[in-house]
Amino acid sequence: MAARKIEAEVAEAYGRTFVKGNIPEINQIRCLGCAHCAVLCKKLGPNVLEVVAGVAKVVRPGNCIGDGACMLACPTKAIFLMSRYDPASPPSAV
Numbered sequence: 445m446a447a448r449k450i451e452a453e454v455a456e457a458y459g460r461t462f463v464k465g466n467i468p469e470i471n472q473i474r475c476l477g478c479a480h481c482a483v484l485c486k487k488l489g490p491n492v493l494e495v496v497a498g499v500a501k502v503v504r505p506g507n508c509i510g511d512g513a514c515m516l517a518c519p520t521k522a523i524f525l526m527s528r529y530d531p532a533s534p535p536s537a538v
């Protein structure tokens with residue numbers, strides 16, 4: 445049972461492993477505010493991101509399934525890390 449649970453929380457795509465509980469870190473300099481990441485994330489269901497004042501922001505970190513779809517959608521590689529979300533100490537992107 446435990447093995448099945450872990451399997452459900454790990455996704456593999458494009459040779460990378462994405463883990464549920466990780467959220468995207470958005471480089472504010474690289475971000476163009478194009479919203480490709482936010483639109484795709486909403487279309488896929490989780491709806492984690494919004495563009496706020498011209499920059500993508502993680503607004504619903506608890507929804508993130510860690511699949512890295514946003515990272516793959518970004519034309520400027522502004523999302524290049526998925527890091528563990530800790531509500532007590534959120535990264536600056538949140």
Ligand code: SF4
Nearest residue numbers: 475476478479481518
């Ligand atoms: S896809 Fe990349 S450049 Fe576009 S809003 Fe998202 S993080 Fe910014």
